[in-house]
Amino acid sequence: VYDCLLRIAIQCPSALEAEQLPTFRVRSLLHFLFLRQRVKNWIFEQVAVGRTEAKEPWLLPVPGRVLQPAQRLGVQRLSASSQRVQFLFAPTGAGKTFTALSFVQSLGVEALVWVAPDEAVAALLEEVPKSVGAQVVVLDARGSQRQEPKPRAVNIVRYDHAKGPKLLPRLKAWAPRTALVLDEADKLFGETKRSAAMLELAHLSAFVVMMSATVLRSSSNLEPLFAWASLVSEFPTSRKNLFVFYSTLVNFQREAAIRQAFETVYVDCPVTDEYREAVTSRRWLDAAACVYRCVDGSLVDAALASGPAFLVGRNQEHADRLLDLVRQRLGTEAALAGGFDDASALSLRCSKALSVCVVPLSKHR
Missing domain, CATH: 3.40.50.10810 (Tandem AAA-ATPase domain)
Incomplete structure (x- = not known):
């Protein structure tokens, strides 16, 4: 009887009316558990031996798309x-x-x-x-x-x-x-x-x-x-x-035990001709770039002094420049600094965090 129920349970979704939910009343709890486990095992066996109609993979990733x-x-x-x-x-x-x-x-x-x-x-x-x-x-x-x-x-x-x-x-x-x-x-x-x-x-x-x-x-x-x-x-x-x-950023923050803190650092920035011309011409982005170049060194020093730390650049170009400065400061230990992918790979490989993780600011972060 239970072998018959098992066969029906396997086939019933397509054999019954579409709006009818298949239900079987089994008096014995032991037989009920047996039946349920047999059906579950059958489902996984179908996948394991490739007996489904979709024998060849069809959800293939697009070229160049890889899992993080x-x-x-x-x-x-x-x-x-x-x-x-x-x-x-x-x-x-x-x-x-x-x-x-x-x-x-x-x-x-x-x-x-x-x-x-x-x-x-x-x-x-x-x-x-x-x-x-x-x-x-x-x-x-x-x-x-x-x-x-x-x-x-x-x-x-x-x-x-x-x-x-x-x-x-x-x-x-x-x-x-x-x-x-x-x-x-x-x-x-x-x-x-x-x-x-x-x-x-x-x-x-x-x-x-x-x-x-x-x-x-x-x-x-x-x-x-x-x-x-x-x-x-x-x-x-x-x-x-x-x-x-x-996300990798959150994983890095958790593994490095980063805590939030506020500190004001004063940096002497000379007023260069490039900055003066940008302000006079009301080219505020160029003026801001001059300020960034002036404070980048102090920003890197602060990150290294308080590391592990995030170092956030205003865009990818700025983040790359900050990362170069960090690695120059670290010298032989330059591998302790990296970007988003470096932090993710290191975390997965040896469950360690970078000393400084440099990332660009974006709408996602």
Whole structure:
């Protein structure tokens, strides 16, 4: 009987009506656990032996796009886990999208369904083509827009559209062959139609990745998310399937134990002819560049005296000049100073931090 139930459980998502959630009542807890484990093992066996329809990788990264060390570590951790449901938490701009795409590429699923809030769709349409070479499709429940998921493609769906009667049955029919990414999963709190629809979809999907940046801003967001996710995953808070990573700058700050402090340093800056001409001509950027060149040496000395430290240049050119000054001061120990990539690589290789990390100021930092 239970072997029969096992076979039905494996095949039921495509055999039953799309809107019907397969449920089996098993009186014996022991047999229930046995059945659930057999189904779980079967799913992973399909991926392991390549018996899914997507036999060849199709989520390949675009040429020149490589994982940063923190992203690479995330993919390794997620891939090493045997859990069907994974959690990926990272701040905005840390690279969750490319990390999730790289992880899904290793699963061997036929398609990817990416459910996101309205405000995140535009960013996804810009980021996904920069990350992987797969086709990107937006599923829309309105009018004659596309409503059928496409194989070997990244199918992006808005949360409010995914819960509707037009799209949800189609998504559920495809779920056993797809990986489901729930972007900004912290928006699934509460007893709403959206939460109920995503819960059904997560139950049916071969793999589920829940991502969020919001939960890192307040620990009060974690408990509601895990309470909801416990309905999908047996161990939602286990380290086996929960991975949190920060941007390289934050990692450097944590590893180097950098603390905030304020200090005023006075520097004698002679008024040069170049500066006087720039001010007279009201070329304020040129005047500021003269001031920067004057104080750069003192800025480097202050960073070396208080290191480990961040040294922030106003742009990439300025940051490169500061890094050259730092390495000149360090002499034979010049390797202790570096930029963004140097700090990331050193942290991953030997869990050490640079003495001075020089980065350019940008909208992301």
